[in-house]
Amino acid sequence: MNKSLIATAIGAALSVSSGACLAAAPADWSQISAMDVTLFYPGVSPVEWVTKGVEHGGARALKKGERCADCHSEEAADIGQLIVSGEKNEPNPPAGKAPAINAKVQATHDGENLYLRFTWQQPAASGGAKMDETNPVKIAYMLEDGNKVELAEQGGCWGSCHMGVRTMPEGDAQKTKYVKGGSLADGVFFDLNQWRSGENKAYDGYVAEQRVMEGGTALQGAEGKNDNGNWSVVFTRKFAGGEGDVSLAAGKVYNFGFAIHDDSSDGRYHHVSLGLTLGIDAEADINAKAQ
Template identity: 65%
Template sequence: MKKTMIAGALGVVCAIGFSAAHAAPPADWSKVAATSITLFYPGVSPMEWITKGTEHGGARALKKGDTCADCHSDETDKMGQLISSGEKIEPTPIAGKAGFIPVKVQAAHDGDTLYLRFSWKQPKASGAAKMDDKNPMKIAFMLDQGKVAMADQSGCWASCHKDSRTMPGAADSKKKYVKDGSVSGGVFYDLLQWRSGEKKGFDGHVADTRVMEGGKALASAEGKLDGDTWSVVFARKFAGGEGDVALAAGKTYNFGFAIHDDHAAGRFHHVSLGYTLGIDAKADITAAKQ
């Protein structure tokens, strides 16, 4: 597909360019409603931890059907500060690492393409060694169509396990995965990511393992750092291919996102709780047709 510039969009490099037939994202994002979501540093809190009642008090609420956001949406900043300091579930704290990142999320669509815009103030660098020397920042979001177990309660946590790489004692070769993951069976997260250093977007999925390519839905991913403020815009087609969740008006999807700030890699990121994304449908974040 021939790459072209997107009028009015932020950033200059696309993962996969728009064709001339595609409409541009909203020309004035200030007219699109924004949802404030605070990402927090999760430390060592894999799925096995949050479902173990002897270690996580909310395990009983999860078994009753409550969501992580039901209990924690108003305290993610405090949780992040507590964990990043090493006071709880972080055996190797990083001095100076931000405990949380407040982010504004905006969504819109044109009947064919979903546009998601994330904006936030870049936290102060910790000064720690660079885990990913190529990328000062990475941002990713995941979608589930209702088939990943507990994705509706825990967001992205269903892909986070104690034996995944960068977890204490885990093999470096073990990537993220979901229980009973199967692309053909629809049991997977649709994963899209943008990397600031490589200035490139990725369209993959998480099923029995994480794959960073192969998706056909990502139309573009662009980012820009203006002073100390990041803005990243994803354009994602409703229809895709294998490993892409098909989007449709009137439907809602389980949604979560993460930012790898300060050259972070693996679990050393900031994450959201689980939310819902609606296409012309009531949800935590609603993409209305423009």
């Protein structure tokens, strides 16, 4: 069996997990409220494009403090269709790429651990090249505290997406995601958690002056399940952590965004959410209430 088939078989297993002993996530997620989120294909739409008024009409609104979601939440799927077709911001349209993925996000906590659950239906395979044969699916989310990262409050993880990174058309092959003025010591960073289906492994890292996929201690693990094309991934994360971990506390709101790499895609060829907020017993787009 070749590597691609092995990875697909692993990713399609009924239940896969990482983390030998996770805290107890809710037994019945149907009792936890869910937010519907449309993730769309962004193409070549880095922060430099987003903030440049001659190319992006919403740049002026951003300068006034408005969020990307204020203008685009209802048209995310249409934006994805426009870009994936090659009509705008995509010089290399991936054949058969889904323009958008509709996902649900649920969150709760037990006073010590945050539980995040993401569910979505897997789009049809594109038939295009497999950039990451090992991992048919990857899902990641970012947290930011204090609005120290430029654009984090308005655009979520867009603050880490730059024209010069390695998978952009004219990017530096050695350059990872980063944030302007990134510094762990100064609190200018995104906390990054990722789960990879084929590796069946969860990563606890951060994005500051560069992207680092390890070093954090808050993430306890992740469990993923693919039931006939219906994906469910649950992250378990402690409130307190270490290097590159945002500390969580009741009553606080954090900037939040997530992305799904579907169909063995990699780099910028993913589906992304607009910037959201996550609250711990606090009013936000997604409110993690105590169990």
